[in-house]
Amino acid sequence: MLSRNVPRGDLVARIGGDEFVILARRAVPTAEISELCERIIVEMNKPIDFEGFSCRCGISIGIAQASGIAPDARRILVNADIALYQAKEKGRNCYEFFTPDLQANIVSKKRMADEILTGLERDEFTVWYQPQFETATMQLSGAEALVRWNHPDKGVIASNHFIKVAEELNVMARMDQMVLEKALRDQMRWTALGVKVPRISVNVSSKRLHDATLVEQLHGLAIDPGAICFELVESIFLDESDDVVTENIDKIKALGIDIEIDDFGTGHTSILSLLRLKPKRLKIDRQLHADRHAFRNRPVRSIIEIARSLGVETVAEGVESLDHADLLRHLGCDYLQGYAFAKPLPFDEFSRFTKGFPQRKAS
Numbered sequence: 001m002l003s004r005n006v007p008r009g010d011l012v013a014r015i016g017g018d019e020f021v022i023l024a025r026r027a028v029p030t031a032e033i034s035e036l037c038e039r040i041i042v043e044m045n046k047p048i049d050f051e052g053f054s055c056r057c058g059i060s061i062g063i064a065q066a067s068g069i070a071p072d073a074r075r076i077l078v079n080a081d082i083a084l085y086q087a088k089e090k091g092r093n094c095y096e097f098f099t100p101d102l103q104a105n106i107v108s109k110k111r112m113a114d115e116i117l118t119g120l121e122r123d124e125f126t127v128w129y130q131p132q133f134e135t136a137t138m139q140l141s142g143a144e145a146l147v148r149w150n151h152p153d154k155g156v157i158a159s160n161h162f163i164k165v166a167e168e169l170n171v172m173a174r175m176d177q178m179v180l181e182k183a184l185r186d187q188m189r190w191t192a193l194g195v196k197v198p199r200i201s202v203n204v205s206s207k208r209l210h211d212a213t214l215v216e217q218l219h220g221l222a223i224d225p226g227a228i229c230f231e232l233v234e235s236i237f238l239d240e241s242d243d244v245v246t247e248n249i250d251k252i253k254a255l256g257i258d259i260e261i262d263d264f265g266t267g268h269t270s271i272l273s274l275l276r277l278k279p280k281r282l283k284i285d286r287q288l289h290a291d292r293h294a295f296r297n298r299p300v301r302s303i304i305e306i307a308r309s310l311g312v313e314t315v316a317e318g319v320e321s322l323d324h325a326d327l328l329r330h331l332g333c334d335y336l337q338g339y340a341f342a343k344p345l346p347f348d349e350f351s352r353f354t355k356g357f358p359q360r361k362a363s
């Protein structure tokens with residue numbers, strides 16, 4: 001198929017199991033290369049008849065260009081590989097050209113991956129807490145635990161700068177367990193200090209929810225009912241065919257851990273899956289309520305009404321102003337979290353912060 005599509009004079013070779021190289025020894029305009037890639041992708045996507053079965057293949061293409069009298073063939077292949085890696089990141093059936101920026105990105109990602117592994121060994125990851133408040137009384141109702149990296153050179157790094165690389169490295173489940181253990185320890189330290197933090201929500205990654213040994217890991221921890229919530233993003237429980245996930249969620253609930261749906265409104269949760277999952281709370285994503293325009297608030301009002309009719313509480317996350325908090329109170333949202341009240345804080349600062357807020361009497 002490849003030989004049929006490349007211009008005459010270009011070389012086609014197989015260099016590995018399912019890896020092929022096309023070598024054009026002449027100067028080819030970029031537009032012509034793009035056209036060739038698109039043609040190959042279309043051709044490769046046509047079904048192939050194999051012993052009566054119709055099979056479909058996908059293809060990803062990386063492109064590297066070089067000029068000069070004696071280009072370094074090995075370098076060109078490495079660059080094409082880097083571009084291929086990027087093409088695969090974009091999804092199936094894509095092509096990508098090598099650029100020096102791409103290389104710099106990959107090098108810095110690799111460095112970060114190495115540093116994350118060392119950081120885990122050296123216990124450089126820590127937990128910060130963002131307070132949450134009961135809308136009606138403005139009493140402290142809990143906190144969300146957010147992982148932070150105490151980087152030896154760069155200082156404190158927020159999660160959005162390293163989580164993707166940690167996920168690719170397959171260490172997110174390990175990090176989540178560490179966050180939970182630290183949160184439980186901090187909860188005890190607060191109790192000892194006379195600070196009441198009724199509940200802590202921890203984020204749970206997809207890998208962790210799919211882990212068949214998750215419940216076993218949780219059994220070893222002393223968790224009071226209602227004291228810990230697991231925040232799950234919509235996409236990770238939507239795959240209802242996964243028995244491990246369904247079983248894990250049921251057992252997590254049986255351990256007295258509440259389930260919250262994080263970033264609600266950004267995914268595709270149906271009312272049916274909400275009924276099936278029966279979460280304790282929905283966390284309404286910032287994007288849904290950031291715009292104060294009346295029309296835009298209608299979906300938020302509806303979400304709150306639907307949640308209430310199902311016996312599910314609501315938390316608005318990313319509340320950035322007190323005006324905004326008033327509006328959400330008016331719409332009937334149960335809890336508020338956001339920069340309007342506090343940014344995520346390290347343990348000591350959180351302890352100081354809570355002193356300024358009314359505490360719910362220990363029951």
Ligand code: C2E
Binds near residue numbers: 158159205317318338
């Ligand atoms: P998330 O769970 O939705 O967390 C809320 C994020 O929004 C946090 O960013 C928080 O700092 C930020 N935020 C809070 N209030 C405001 C606000 O008023 N305005 C704006 N613009 N942003 C606000 P962060 O800490 O960088 O976390 C980003 C995401 O990383 C989290 O989103 C969560 O999905 C993930 N993450 C954080 N920690 C963990 C963890 O320990 N485990 C797992 N699996 N994921 C985590």
Ligand code: MG
Binds near residue numbers: 203231
């Ligand atoms: Mg969260």
Ligand code: MG
Binds near residue numbers: 262263283285317
């Ligand atoms: Mg969120």
